[in-house]
Ligand SMILES: C=C1C[C@]23C[C@@]1(O)CC[C@H]2[C@@]12CC[C@H](O)[C@@](C)(C(=O)O1)[C@H]2[C@@H]3C(=O)O
């Protein structure tokens with residue numbers, strides 16, 4: 001997976017990362033969140049109220065796990081999909097220079113898996129659950145702002161899906177070890193290949209080592225400077241559908257080109273498996289007064305996701321046949 005320099009991996013460009021201060025006045029805040037979701041599908045949040053200790057404790061537990069010898073770590077694997085995985089991502093041959101823990105965010109599932117991960121499994125479970133609880137709160141706050149900014153009347157239309165006891169949300173901790181290969185010039189390696197996240201929203205935090213890049217609609221890869229004190233938010237495929245394409249899920253990837261280890265933690269917020277994914281009522285207004293996608297459940301989408309490769313455009317499978325007759329009042333956009 002090592003790609004020789006000087007050619008960078010596609011075109012990269014510097015850009016100021018959209019940053020949203022969650023302590024801003026609410027009506028302005030909801031508009032700013034919607035704008036960032038529309039323009040980039042990605043932003044950084046500051047003043048999120050997540051206690052530093054909660055994040056630090058999870059980082060410490062995971063660093064302890066990743067520092068173990070491979071044969072011990074493998075007891076927590078293979079990741080099919082949950083558990084410890086290394087190099088292989090998903091079931092279809094995708095690979096990256098990383099190792100990871102993938103956990104269902106449900107407390108019972110965490111408790112069942114913890115004994116294979118940590119010597120003090122109760123402590124590990126508590127630390128993971130504490131983290132899940134606080135990131136879930138931030139996620140729900142952002143989703144409530146999205147709904148408010150879009151003018152949807154059900155104030156908890158999205159956050160209620162994440163708070164549901166059957167929510168299919170997932171926690172992932174990625175560890176990118178330092179590159180072993182050293183030679184003239186830079187070496188870039190794909191830690192985690194380009195993709196969009198299938199869920200509603202991803203909340204992500206990393207240590208102080210860079211690597212994450214997002215892809216803009218103009219066709220540039222933008223490196224995201226790391227900020228261990230803050231969180232980054234990514235629009236997922238399901239939110240693209242629920243906003244009828246008003247928001248677009250953001251393509252992103254992680255490179256490793258450093259001598260330092262990178263650790264990232266992500267909460268992928270998802271609805272229950274049997275939840276039907278359809279556009280929110282407010283997003284079905286002219287000119288797009290019909291859904292761009294066929295209705296599907298989160299379970300069906302997830303199943304399709306796991307039959308495909310990491311970088312595939314899964315939403316293409318769910319595009320609706322648009323009735324051009326219904327679009328006649330808005331010709332320019334659809335002809
Ligand atoms: C190659 C794959 C890994 C993945 C499932 C998939 O078939 C395609 C999407 C991948 C992804 C990306 C975001 C998250 O990291 C993830 C957990 C998810 O929900 O979709 C992974 C899946 C995985 O690693 O199991």
Ligand SMILES: O=C(O)CCC(=O)C(=O)O
Pocket residue numbers: 172174192197206211212252253254264266
């Ligand atoms: O580790 C990262 O920074 C990104 C990983 C990622 O995109 C993912 O796990 O879905």
Ligand SMILES: [Fe+2]
Pocket residue numbers: 195196197252
């Ligand atoms: Fe991702």
